[in-house]
Structures are given as structure tokens and as C-alpha cells.
Amino acid sequence: xxxxxxxxxxxxxxxxxxxxxxxxxxxxxxxxxxxxxxxxxxxxxxxxxxxxxxxxxxxxxxxxxxxxxxxxxxxxxxxxxxxxxxxxxxxxxxxxxxxxxxxxxxxxxxxxxxxxxxxxxxxxxxxxxxxxxxxxxxxxxxxxxxxxxxxxxxxxxxxxxxxxxxxxxxxxxxxxxxxxxxxxxx
Numbered sequence: 001x002x003x004x005x006x007x008x009x010x011x012x013x014x015x016x017x018x019x020x021x022x023x024x025x026x027x028x029x030x031x032x033x034x035x036x037x038x039x040x041x042x043x044x045x046x047x048x049x050x051x052x053x054x055x056x057x058x059x060x061x062x063x064x065x066x067x068x069x070x071x072x073x074x075x076x077x078x079x080x081x082x083x084x085x086x087x088x089x090x091x092x093x094x095x096x097x098x099x100x101x102x103x104x105x106x107x108x109x110x111x112x113x114x115x116x117x118x119x120x121x122x123x124x125x126x127x128x129x130x131x132x133x134x135x136x137x138x139x140x141x142x143x144x145x146x147x148x149x150x151x152x153x154x155x156x157x158x159x160x161x162x163x164x165x166x167x168x169x170x171x172x173x174x175x176x177x178x179x180x181x182x183x184x185x186x
Contacts, residue, residue: 028150049122049125049129067106070099074096086171148168
């Protein structure tokens, strides 16, 4: 009789462990999805500001079509990959950030443009979005790290494999300089 109670206690402990680790895996998977959503919101905000920026700058930069074209093409590519996984999307977003940086460098050479009120508002909004993107990337990568630790460490990895939990993809940039908010002071 006493052996039955021990077996029952061990069974309940194992069941409790399975429930605990399953809930942690689910929690972290949901947190990764929520963190990615935060990145997507900021990327959408940035993409929405690009046409206004291009229109504002276009009137001044009649001879700088290549820079404007690069920004528009990078935004189009980023928009087309809106549903793509982080590993596929990161290089495209990195290119958009680089092209925006090049556009701001170009703006610096046009004194009359630096004083344009609409451009100053766009500048402020883009800097804010880039700062929020940087924070969202850090949060997302932290959530991915936590999920990956659970998926790859014992004993939760046994349950993760059995229930098809997979490691998350980190959001990394092809150019580390893109992680910083652009310096676009006018």
C-alpha cells in the first residue's frame, strides 16, 4: 500500500513538472510573438513616414533622384516582406535604415531644407521611431533568448521536443551601425 502512495506522489510530481514547463514554454512563445508585434508596429510607423519624407524632400532635391529612389525601393521591399520571418526581414530593414541615413546626410547639404518645418517634424518622428525600434529589438531578442533557453535546456527540452516547440529567430541587423538611431540634427 505504501508503494502505491509513493508511486502516486512521484506521478503527481512528474505531472506537476510537465504542467509547469509546458506553461513556461507557452508563456515564452507568446512573449516572443508579442515582442515581434512590437517591432512590426515600429517598422510600420517608419514605413508610413517614408512617403511623407520623400515628398517633403523631393521639391528641394531635384538632382538627387538616386538617393530618393533607393529610399522608396527599400521601403517597398520592406513592405513586401511584412509577413516574413525576422531572419529574412532584418537585412531589408537594415538597408532601409541605411538609405534613410544617406538621405539625412544629403539633407545636411541643403540649408534651405534644414529649416523646413515639415521636415523638422518628420525628423523628430523618425528619430523617435528609430529609438522605439531599438528598444523593441532588444525586448524581442530577450524574449527569444528566454524561449531558446527553455527549448534547449534539460528538462524542458524533453517536453519542447515532444510538443514541437522550436527555438525563435533573433532579429539581427546585417550592419551593426544600423542599431543606433540616426543622428539627423538639423
